[in-house]
Amino acid sequence: MRLLFIGDVVGKPGRQLVAQLLPSFLQEGQVDLVVANGENAAGGLGITPEVAAELFALGVDVLTSGNHLWDKKEVMPFLDREERLLRPLNWPGDPPGRGSLIMQSRSGIPVAVVCAMGRVFAPVLLDCPFRALAREVERLRAEARVVLVDFHAEATSEKVAMGWFLDGRVSAVIGTHTHVQTADEAVLPGGTAYITDVGMTGPWHSVIGMRTETIVQRFLDQLPSRFDVARGPRQFNAVVVDVDESTGMARSIRRLFHREASSPAGPAQGSLDAGP
Numbered sequence: 317m318r319l320l321f322i323g324d325v326v327g328k329p330g331r332q333l334v335a336q337l338l339p340s341f342l343q344e345g346q347v348d349l350v351v352a353n354g355e356n357a358a359g360g361l362g363i364t365p366e367v368a369a370e371l372f373a374l375g376v377d378v379l380t381s382g383n384h385l386w387d388k389k390e391v392m393p394f395l396d397r398e399e400r401l402l403r404p405l406n407w408p409g410d411p412p413g414r415g416s417l418i419m420q421s422r423s424g425i426p427v428a429v430v431c432a433m434g435r436v437f438a439p440v441l442l443d444c445p446f447r448a449l450a451r452e453v454e455r456l457r458a459e460a461r462v463v464l465v466d467f468h469a470e471a472t473s474e475k476v477a478m479g480w481f482l483d484g485r486v487s488a489v490i491g492t493h494t495h496v497q498t499a500d501e502a503v504l505p506g507g508t509a510y511i512t513d514v515g516m517t518g519p520w521h522s523v524i525g526m527r528t529e530t531i532v533q534r535f536l537d538q539l540p541s542r543f544d545v546a547r548g549p550r551q552f553n554a555v556v557v558d559v560d561e562s563t564g565m566a567r568s569i570r571r572l573f574h575r576e577a578s579s580p581a582g583p584a585q586g587s588l589d590a591g592p
């Protein structure tokens with residue numbers, strides 16, 4: 317079976333690009349389950365019930381998240397009633413929502429999806445993601461052989477360590493949060509597909525999705541400023557993981573990296589067979 321994981325969808329440009337590309341992937345029966353990180357889907361910061369509904373309607377089956385999940389306050393009550401939107405599993409205390417779910421793929425196979433956050437350079441004091449994921453994966457594997465982990469973290473070392481830690485226990489460990497796709501995708505020796513960061517889906521002429529001028533000015537003057545989502549050509553970053561559903565281990569992981577032309581902006585091509 318093939319799982320499609322779409323990197324952090326940033327604002328309306330990101331959602332529009334998902335709308336443009338995802339239907340053809342699904343029509344051609346190329347993917348059995350679609351997961352997208354939605355922490356930046358509403359105006360670049362957070363997610364709202366309306367934006368989540370828009371992504372679900374396009375064919376996204378599960379939305380994962382991260383540190384920006386809480387940026388729009390409407391999300392708090394929504395997390396308790398929408399199980400397809402995951403919060404970080406190891407967020408401390410007792411926040412609303414849940415960090416994992418099991419759902420049926422389009423071909424009827426149970427698939428577990430888990431979302432957790434790294435602690436290195438994290439903006440809050442999180443519970444240990446290694447212990448939290450070890451426990452959760454053990455529990456989920458009793459019901460689903462196929463397990464996909466979104467590990468939302470800043471430090472490359474922590475993400476690489478998590479890949480090795482979970483190798484042979486989950487189908488895939490997909491890194492998110494830094495918004496820049498890495499070229500280290502591999503199936504590890506135990507059978508876990510891994511990539512340090514899947515990248516982002518949204519404005520390309522931007523600083524990880526946000527308007528370049530604003531962010532550069534912030535680095536120059538160190539004063540707080542309002543971030544807004546950039547415009548212009550867009551990029552679609554994702555991975556496709558092929559999993560042997562009888563063992564839950566990965567056969568392959570392939571990066572998708574589409575960029576629209578700088579000028580004039582042209583449409584991205586919607587084929588899962590295009591290489592990076």
Ligand SMILES: [Fe+2]
Pocket residue numbers: 324355356382384493494495
């Ligand atoms: Fe993000």
Ligand SMILES: [Fe+2]
Pocket residue numbers: 355382383384468492493494
């Ligand atoms: Fe993040």
